[in-house]
Amino acid sequence: MLQQIIPILFLALTTSVVLGQESDTWADVNVSATIEQTKTGEAELVVTAKVFDGLHIYAQSQPKPFLATKIAITDLPDRIESVGEFVADRKPILVQHESLGIELHEFEGTVQWRAPLTIRDELATEVSDPPEVLAGTVFAQACEGDRCFAPTTYSFKADYQTVKSVAASNQNLSDDTASFSLSNLQVTSSQTQSAWSVIPLAFVAGFLLNLMPCVLPVVGLKLLSFVQQANADRKQILLMNLAYTAGLLSVMLILATFAVFAGLGWGEQFSSAGFTVTLSAIVFAFGLSFLGVWEIPLPGFIGAGNGTTKQEGYGGAFSKGILSTLLATPCSGPFLGAALAWAVTQPTYLTYCVFAAVGLGMASPYLVVGLFPSMIRFLPKPGNWMVTFKQLMGFVMLATVVYLISFMPIASVVPTVLLMLGIGMAVWYASQTPGYAPAREQVKAWSIATSMVVVTALVSFGWLQDVMQSRFERAVGRFVASQTTGAALVDAKIQTVSENQSPDHIAWKTYSPELFESLVRDGKPVFIDFTADWCLTCKTNEASAIETDAVAAALRESGTVALRADKTESNPAVDELLRKLGNSAASIPFYAIFPANNPSEPILLDGLFSSGEPFVEALTRKPEQSRISRVSYSVE
Structure with a gap:
């Protein structure tokens, strides 16, 4: 043991001497x-x-x-x-x-x-x-x-x-920069839009949501239901897809109500741990149903039974419409942010119209199939492959649960896993009573199953969460202590300097109003990335467009400070800045570049990007070009 400690102490002492000799560095x-x-x-x-x-x-x-x-x-x-x-x-x-x-x-x-x-x-x-x-x-x-x-x-x-003689440190800065204050910042769009242009845009945005990865699990199930509808009459197929549309629109109108009366932006419900846990539990239960663990007690829901003998029912179609809308909210497709940002500044009836247009756009492929059922002929004929496909969709649902858990508070993860276990045991127990059993037995089985879920939830979030929070806080204390002792400090310092000098590394700082104002007043250009862990489009942009060598080089060469404004949990300060920048819905992804010479006229970008070129162009824009501009939902 002593032989291992002595070299470490010698290394730390030697390095300290070297660092002491280079105190200026x-x-x-x-x-x-x-x-x-x-x-x-x-x-x-x-x-x-x-x-x-x-x-x-x-x-x-x-x-x-x-x-x-x-x-x-x-x-x-x-x-x-x-x-x-x-x-x-x-x-x-x-x-x-x-x-x-x-x-x-x-x-x-x-x-x-x-x-x-x-x-x-x-x-x-x-x-x-x-x-x-x-x-x-x-x-x-x-x-x-x-x-x-x-x-x-x-x-x-x-x-x-x-x-001490005090010299004006900001004598070379413009009046706009030296006196910059968030309280005076208010960006207004020079573009005037009418309902006749925005509502069609919202419809297209809703249609494109079907291509987002958040919705793909439910889209797969809809394709399965189309195969089952192959032998149904035209009227039944149309009614089935109308039921799906009704479920979808019901959630859209609820979201519109939240936007009008609570100021809740698209996807912001995921900032609530309670909502995320609830949705995770629902998706987990659906996944178990698709894997054959239990049968959803809705007439003809895909995922119930063996998947080949039962036709989809109206209740199943309606519930799938609800589920697909809830799963779509972490994604933001092209045109969606612009449409919703306009909607929340309009009279209430127009806000509802825009949200309804998004819902109709999302449901439009299924309505077309309902109106022209002959299109179903292009799909494979019913067969045993449907059982395998349904089970694969069950695994996709479980993967969705993992994604939802990934942005929960750390102390809530283990309680949520315990809740999932309780739900799995409950639905398995309820499934032991067959559907043809007397109603009294079925009610008894489901009552016991519901009690199991309630007890598990109380244990998970009434006791276990406090235990996990306490353990987490103790781990934090140990972590902080470990960072202030030992030779690891030398390695950390060397690593820090190395990272800061890395040409392809973006040194992100966490946004706060005080830091932002301080940087602008010091004459530094600022780039703000508005993001959240639950925003899948944000993460796609970060991987494909922002965390790239080109953008890192542009930030370094322009001396721009990169701030990350995180909305994973409710953050009123971030929402306030988004609204000051003209993003009335406080929707994300959203990006703002504040030039050093004119911070009151930022460059704004939003949408889905596949390359970093728009960001590089904005960061390298000449001072005389730094007027308010917005690149809205560009897909490169």
């Missing part, structure tokens, strides 16, 4: 101090910390377990009676840690703390020669992302005769 925080004499007998102590680019330190208000910055006076001149409370020159950046769920109070760049000095009256006008020295320390911990360096005590000295 590796200094994470530089601390200095001055005394500003405001008038005779009055002065302020100003302590300045310059934080290495890409790092941050925590404010004095930082909650535990992270280490708050502390300023202490170690040597006070005779003429100074006391030092008041240190107050920072700006508010810290409030960041919700993405993986730990803890609020962080961070300072980046340069921060100053000011404290009033009380001068002894009898010495206020005397001049000391040599100057009297005030000394103190700043205890701070520098961090980058999840990795922190060892806490350090930085010393500073200031003499009483020092009078």
Whole structure:
């Protein structure tokens, strides 16, 4: 054991010596101090910390377990009676840690703390020669992302005769940049649209939703139902597809109601853990039905029975319409955001019309089949292949559950898995009572099955979730402690610098209004990616267009700071900025580039992208071209 420890300690010591010899290169925080004499007998102590680019330190208000910055006076001149409370020159950046769920109070760049000095009256006008020295320390911990360096005590000295001359740091910035404020930002679209142009656009957007991966599991089931309808008469086929359309439209109208009265944007219901857990449970139960574990008690629902003998019923068609709409909401196809953003700014009846148009567009392929049932002849004839196809769709449903669980809060994952187990046992138990059994026995079986689900849900989210939250918080404490000790700090620091210098790495920062305003006022161009873990279109754009070498190079060469505004959980500050940018529905994906020379006229992009060219073009646009513009739902 000792033989393993000694080399590690030697490596850490050797590296520390090297870093100490190159203090200008590796200094994470530089601390200095001055005394500003405001008038005779009055002065302020100003302590300045310059934080290495890409790092941050925590404010004095930082909650535990992270280490708050502390300023202490170690040597006070005779003429100074006391030092008041240190107050920072700006508010810290409030960041919700993405993986730990803890609020962080961070300072980046340069921060100053000011404290009033009380001068002894009898010495206020005397001049000391040599100057009297005030000394103190700043205890701070520098961090980058999840990795922190060892806490350090930085010393500073200031003499009483020092009078700091303040120069305007923003003298080269435009008035618009220097005085930029989110409260004054309001982007309005120069385009005027009418209902006659937007409603057809919404219809096309709804049709294209059928091609999004969120809806494909239910589309597969609809194809299966079409095969079963091959021998049905024309009237029954039409009524069946009308029932599907009715289920689809019912959810669309509910979403329109949420948009009108609650300001809820497309897909925002996934910000609620309760909604995500509920939908996961429903999709899981459907998946088990398709795999043959139980039979859905709806007349003729595809997935019930053996999949070959029963025709689809109206109840099954209606429920599939509901399910497909719910599954579609994490996806955003071309034209959808533009249509919904317009809709929520219109009178209530027009909002409902646009949402209904989206629903009709989504249902249009099935309505066409209902009107022209001869199209079904192009599909394979019914047979045993339908059982295999249905079971494959069951596995696709289970994969959808995994996707839904992936953006739940960490402490809710294990309780949700336990709930799934309870649901699986409940539906299996209920399926042991055959459908031809007396109604009394069926009611009894389903009552017991429902009780099993309720008890499992209470245990999962009434007890187990608290246990998992407690374990998670303890793990956070251990993680934070592990980042502040050992030779791993040296590796972390070296890795941090290496990543920041990487030409194909985008150094994302978490959006906050304070950070955004601070960057703009400092004259830095800013790129904001509005995203969420539940937004599949956002993730597609990130993989195919944003996280590319070309965009990373454009950000680096233009000096643009990349911010990520996350809506995975409810984030009113992000929604407010989206609406200020003219995105009334607060829909995503959405992107904004704020030029350094004219931040009040950002470049806006939204939609589905297959390459990074629109982003590169916007980032490299010349100053005279940086007028408000919007690339809306471009598919490259």
